[in-house]
Amino acid sequence: xxxMRIVERDVDTQAIKFDCENVQVYYGDNHAIKDVNxxxxxxxxxxxxxxxxxxxxxxxxxxxRMNDTIDICRVEGKLSLDGENIYDRKVDPxxxxxxxxxxxxxxxPFPKSIYxxxxxxxxxHGLVDSKADLDMVVERSLRRxxxxxxxxxxxxxxxxxxxxxxxxxxxxxRAVATEPEVLxxxxxxxxxxxxxxxxxxxxxxxxxxxxxxxxVTHSMQQAARVSQRTAFFHxxxxxxxxxxxxxxxxxxxxxxxxxxxxxxG
Amino acid sequence: MTDVTAAPASPARKTTxxxxxxxxxxxxxxxxxxxxxxxxxxxxxxxxxxxxLLSSILSQGMPAFRQTYVVMDVELRxxxxxxxxxxxxADMAKLTTFAVAPLIKQATQTVATELGSDIxxxxxxxxxxxISKEAPGQLLRFVRAxxxxxxxxxxxxxxxxGRIDGYFKGRVTHESAEMDNNISVQQLDLADAMVxxxxxxxxxxxxxxxxxxxxxxxxxxxxxxVAILGSLYMMMVxxxxxxPIGVASSIYLEEFAPQNWLTDIIEVNISNxxxxxxxxxxILGLAIFINFAHxxxxxxxxxxxxxxxxxxxxxxISTRAALKSVPPSIADAALGLGASKMQTVFHHILPLAMxxxxxxxxxxxxxxxxxxxxxxxxxxxxxxxxxxxxxxxGLFDPATALPVxxxxxxxxxxxxxxERASGAIIVxxxxxxxxxxxxxxxxRRFERRW
Numbered sequence: 001x002x003x004m005r006i007v008e009r010d011v012d013t014q015a016i017k018f019d020c021e022n023v024q025v026y027y028g029d030n031h032a033i034k035d036v037n038x039x040x041x042x043x044x045x046x047x048x049x050x051x052x053x054x055x056x057x058x059x060x061x062x063x064x065r066m067n068d069t070i071d072i073c074r075v076e077g078k079l080s081l082d083g084e085n086i087y088d089r090k091v092d093p094x095x096x097x098x099x100x101x102x103x104x105x106x107x108x109p110f111p112k113s114i115y116x117x118x119x120x121x122x123x124x125h126g127l128v129d130s131k132a133d134l135d136m137v138v139e140r141s142l143r144r145x146x147x148x149x150x151x152x153x154x155x156x157x158x159x160x161x162x163x164x165x166x167x168x169x170x171x172x173x174r175a176v177a178t179e180p181e182v183l184x185x186x187x188x189x190x191x192x193x194x195x196x197x198x199x200x201x202x203x204x205x206x207x208x209x210x211x212x213x214x215x216v217t218h219s220m221q222q223a224a225r226v227s228q229r230t231a232f233f234h235x236x237x238x239x240x241x242x243x244x245x246x247x248x249x250x251x252x253x254x255x256x257x258x259x260x261x262x263x264x265g
Numbered sequence: 266m267t268d269v270t271a272a273p274a275s276p277a278r279k280t281t282x283x284x285x286x287x288x289x290x291x292x293x294x295x296x297x298x299x300x301x302x303x304x305x306x307x308x309x310x311x312x313x314x315x316x317x318l319l320s321s322i323l324s325q326g327m328p329a330f331r332q333t334y335v336v337m338d339v340e341l342r343x344x345x346x347x348x349x350x351x352x353x354x355a356d357m358a359k360l361t362t363f364a365v366a367p368l369i370k371q372a373t374q375t376v377a378t379e380l381g382s383d384i385x386x387x388x389x390x391x392x393x394x395x396i397s398k399e400a401p402g403q404l405l406r407f408v409r410a411x412x413x414x415x416x417x418x419x420x421x422x423x424x425x426x427g428r429i430d431g432y433f434k435g436r437v438t439h440e441s442a443e444m445d446n447n448i449s450v451q452q453l454d455l456a457d458a459m460v461x462x463x464x465x466x467x468x469x470x471x472x473x474x475x476x477x478x479x480x481x482x483x484x485x486x487x488x489x490x491v492a493i494l495g496s497l498y499m500m501m502v503x504x505x506x507x508x509p510i511g512v513a514s515s516i517y518l519e520e521f522a523p524q525n526w527l528t529d530i531i532e533v534n535i536s537n538x539x540x541x542x543x544x545x546x547x548i549l550g551l552a553i554f555i556n557f558a559h560x561x562x563x564x565x566x567x568x569x570x571x572x573x574x575x576x577x578x579x580x581x582i583s584t585r586a587a588l589k590s591v592p593p594s595i596a597d598a599a600l601g602l603g604a605s606k607m608q609t610v611f612h613h614i615l616p617l618a619m620x621x622x623x624x625x626x627x628x629x630x631x632x633x634x635x636x637x638x639x640x641x642x643x644x645x646x647x648x649x650x651x652x653x654x655x656x657x658x659g660l661f662d663p664a665t666a667l668p669v670x671x672x673x674x675x676x677x678x679x680x681x682x683x684e685r686a687s688g689a690i691i692v693x694x695x696x697x698x699x700x701x702x703x704x705x706x707x708x709r710r711f712e713r714r715w
Contacts, residue, residue, distance in 0.1 A: 064601065066597070066600065066601065069596075069600065071523065071524050094603050094604070094605050095603070096603075097600065097601060097602065097603040098602075098603035101601065101602070102597075102601035103601075104594060104597055104598065104601070106594055108592075108594035108595060108597065108598040109598075110595065110598065110599070110613060111595075111617065120599075120602060120604075120612070121602040121603065124602070124603065124604050124608055124612075125603060171598070174598075174602065175601070175602070178602060178603060
């Protein structure tokens with residue numbers, strides 16, 4: 001616990017990106033998320049921490065309606081993105097997911113070329129008109145994913161042939177290629193070694209200038225290193241949410257304190 | 266976390282040497298050895314059965330691919346073939362085999378006087394019987410096609426009678442001929458003499474693969490042409506119907522259908538249908554396609570439809586298994602990028618499931634190719650001499666199928682048909698092996714790693 005370098009940078013804007021009020025999630029009869037209220041700001045890295053099974057991933061997947069694919073899952077409450085309720089009848093989850101990108105725990109590149117992996121999103125959303133535009137988008141995305149230099153000579157090699165860390169950065173590049181406003185990351189470093197983790201963390205910090213990033217992590221050091229806001233979940237409840245520095249140095253709730261000092265979880 | 270209770274004191278441990286194998290270990294090793302032996306003997310037993318099967322079929326069926334031909338000159342006498350002397354095709358069309366039979370008889374008599382003079386007891390009738398009953402028909406077709414050659418002498422290659430053919434393949438011997446009413450020792454002697462003269466030879470029998478079936482008296486003329494064509498047409502129908510319907514329904518059931526009691530019932534029923542005996546599908550086809558829809562009997566379209574019904578469960582089950590085997594992380598990735606459900610399925614899941622789908626489809630098709638029982642019920646067991654026309658009209662013409670032809674030939678009395686049935690089995694097996702090879706090649710080709 002000696003690596004608690006807390007990012008104490010002022011958040012540039014205070015605009016609210018996600019406004020979640022009284023969010024309840026049920027899996028069948030199981031009440032997985034209980035009455036969560038949280039406001040996520042733009043151009044901020046927000047970390048969700050908490051012990052396994054506390055609902056942080058579930059809540060993350062509510063934000064781009066990935067839970068829709070699970071039949072028994074039911075979401076109640078109000079979740080709005082820029083003031084628009086994302087669970088409104090009129091909202092097509094496909095359009096929402098173009099705005100709210102996601103990076104998964106395990107790197108999951110498509111079994112296609114590196115180029116096609118990145119180009120897939122822009123293609124299906126019709127973001128580009130010409131091959132030259134697409135080439136540009138691919139290069140820009142790979143640069144943003146901090147992987148351009150490693151793959152620029154083999155764009156047409158399969159994405160699955162990269163190392164784990166490279167694959168995860170490829171997935172991040174793929175997610176940013178569709179120009180989302182929010183990037184959700186579900187334990188993006190749990191399958192990576194420390195060096196790859198450091199690269200991804202550095203990348204997250206850079207991504208903050210363009211996107212608002214929400215990251216679920218099991219590593220409190222990581223939360224402390226990369227985030228400006230931290231939310232601590234426990235047994236489906238949002239126990240505490242605030243500035244990362246406050247959460248780690250001056251937690252208000254005894255449960256938070258127990259968790260960050262390693263007594264529960 | 267730290268209050269680990271002290272474990273009860275373990276009984277004093279005997280010190281043992283690693284060099285000494287304990288009784289328990291010995292028992293376990295023996296059990297493993299026994300299990301390996303059982304497994305190996307099961308495999309060997311299976312292999313032996315396969316070898317016996319293949320060798321018996323090959324030894325009995327290979328002769329069907331060779332055929333004995335008689336080469337002889339026949340004078341196309343104008344007084345028999347063209348009484349009016351005007352070479353009118355309309356008159357030629359009226360000719361019957363009775364008109365040409367004397368010509369062949371004359372030709373065989375010539376052969377008999379040339380070669381058979383020193384064979385005791387050889388009669389003209391015996392010599393005539395050495396040539397297939399197919400010969401007059403063959404001659405007639407030639408005359409109709411070439412009326413201008415009437416009056417000349419032409420060299421013809423006739424099929425030898427089934428027994429003579431059998432003599433050169435070892436099925437008939439001098440000993441067996443003595444007890445056989447259909448063949449005599451004198452005929453065999455003459456056949457030997459004709460071979461020496463180059464008038465009779467045994468060579469590869471293309472007609473076996475191209476000719477239509479023949480009647481009971483002419484096993485030497487029987488071929489698989491109509492059966493192969495009928496099987497091919499049926500496979501076309503099955504491929505065109507079962508693959509799209511099967512794949513579409515599996516995609517719907519696997520990716521789109523809600524999980525409720527209705528889909529559960531459908532699922533259970535599909536699994537049950539796969540286990541329904543094929544003859545039941547034949548009865549269904551008879552009731553629906555022939556009695557209700559009034560489609561023609563013996564037609565490849567009906568056979569194809571019945572086999573489609575039979576193959577669908579196989580294709581659906583294998584396709585669903587293939588779709589299920591695609592890692593969900595791929596679908597998550599596509600959905601997370603904002604792909605719609607359909608884009609996810611068609612851009613990512615389906616291509617990855619393709620090797621499995623193709624393998625399942627080809628195995629289903631191979632199963633359909635070898636299926637006999639349902640075809641018997643819809644009248645494909647008929648004796649068909651005419652080739653079906655080209656598709657699509659040909660799908661409604663009578664035809665037969667490879668396995669049905671095998672069944673048909675084994676029902677006949679002449680041993681030459683038994684040989685042909687084994688030959689037909691070889692052809693069927695070759696097709697099945699080819700299809701399975703194709704399945705393996707496709708699987709290798711489309712296989713990708715993730």
